[in-house]
Amino acid sequence: MSNSLGPYTVVMPAAGVGKRMRASCPKQYLTIKDKTILEHTVQRLLSHEAICHVVIALGEFDEYFPTTSLVSNNRVTCVIGGKERVDSVLAGLQSLHAEQEQWVLVHDAARPCVQHKDLTKLMTYCINNNHGGILAAPVRDTMKQATLRGIVDKTLDRSQMWHALTPQMYKTAELTAAIVDALAKGITITDESSAMEASGYASGLVSGSSDNIKVTQPEDLRLAEFILQQQEREFHLEAL
Template identity: 50%
Template sequence: MTLNSTFTVVVPAAGIGKRMGAAVPKQYLFIAEKTVIEHTLSNLMAHPQIAKVVVVLHPEDHYFKELNIARSPKITTVIGGDERSDSVLAGLAAVNCNETWVLVHDAARPCLHHDDLSALLQLAEHGQVGGILATPVRDTMKRGNPKHLVVKTESRDHLWHALTPQLFPLKILTSALSKAQKMQISMTDEASAIEYFGGQVKLVSGRASNIKITQHEDLLLAEFYLSQLLKEAK
């Protein structure tokens, strides 16, 4: 791998965003006249090392094809499944098998900073250990019980919030997710599958502005962060 190497990103976008309680999936809500997923994809494709994006859609998605960005030659679409792992595996199957590395990025993370993405991609220059963007935990962490009573205060030492993108060798990630699926083990992110089967995952410090939109108030915060990214790009 060289600093001029290019990569494919799988973007699982088959979720319906139940927590938002909106009329449309959260990736199709608007921020400053563009949908969340348009911001996310445009941001990814603007990075010089991103050559292709595989967008994984819900079987009944009727929104994406109406977006201008859907006609980009860099974008391929495939149909996903019920679980995140189903969708990611469908996306990985569409990646050229000759590619060594692959990225997975959440459709609802439109505020990724290119410097953080570049730092993550550097892992591909240094061997076979993949990794994820992450931020150190800053708040006091409480462990609760089913009655929402505090059981104990957890130490913040060495605790991180996992973000995306996550970068791993294509064959290793495909194998780990496939094995987990066959064993009916639920994985919350791609790194979890790598970890479960004994692989190493590097933590690459990223900006806290790389938020995942899950609540309505996140839209306003994302609009602010996107405005800052736009100012930096000028």
Template identity: 55%
Template sequence: MTEPSVVAVVPAAGVGSRMRADKPKQYLTLAGKTILEHTLENLHSHPAIDHIVVAINKDDGWFPTLPVANAPWLTVVDGGKERADSVLAGLSVLNPGDWALVHDAARPCLHHTDLDQLLAVRSRDDVTGGILATPVRDTMKRAKGNRPCIAHTESREHLWHALTPQLFPAVLLKQALISGLNNGLTITDEASAMEAQGYTVALIDSHPGNIKITQPMDLSLAEFYLRQLTFPTS
């Protein structure tokens, strides 16, 4: 019996307004390539990933100009307005038995050792999938509504920062996302949709370099972490 495939789904239809740039952040240049190219090639270079699906804005004029746009290991689909819409578009081309590995377009510094640990959850019977995450180490403050004043201190015990990739059986994730959207659930990541359906999701401690580029100052830090990776990126 063939082992189910692992297909990476990369939602990349966002505009990244916090970067204050003249193009979506995934097309900014980092160490000689766009952020999106680094992310896609990083995933492709892992031997367990069989294929990649990237969800692009239908009016995106940047992606077709990239060398990676016509790669045989890549399928391009039209993304949606929200992240969950883009992920669903990506899931629509997966086979029923596939595992979906959803990863942010703006996280180019993923370590393959982290990915190995995440992929290992496929053999566990106590969870339905897993995500990369990091334990909260700083003191957490709750603000008074929209005011920049402290209401109270939150306990950081058992709190984790959710990252990506996030790995789930494609069929179950698709059902969870559709159910969540139909019920008005705020879906901030794939795990939140799975949690709402009662599934148990594993937390896999991630390397600190797995940052999401959201602001201009993140670029130099990402370049530093990118240069620490030892696997081929081209």
């Protein structure tokens, strides 16, 4: 790895309740092999040599985090998140020292399968190009635009369409200012890239692995478990 990479902080919004999972607890606290998704995700990030710190934005009345192993990890700090994802990201960003931590990554708590090679690829791209970027995957399926009645309106050209993934990496001061500005203007922010776009900043598309799934639906939990098992098996084979 280039000496120019890191150490970096990751901001992780984790204040959501995950209603689509239809579970008894927020999705980040569902377990895979006796560890919560949140623990899997944080440990995956902190095991990358360029990541030194994870800031987790929790719900104000989160009763689950204190039961995890992360509570005693001195490389993890917590802030109180907000109602929407963007509010939690902003809370995490405002806890940082932008002059000392010039770059920041933002990663979904429910993406435990992100690979180290993709993290390195994103970091290298951003540093080499001196602007932010996101992990993304090219759209493979035929894409349809629907009418309000749920009828196909037209078929879209997928050749320039990408699925936005995380992490997304930007200069800390620029991302913070872009989010504050977007919120003040009432612009809907669905990810960090959308805030940066609204402020006119460049966002590079860095092709990442499609197994970097987000656990959103109940069936995603089984898929994430399978992917983690496969990744662990591949890691052990490479180590032989």
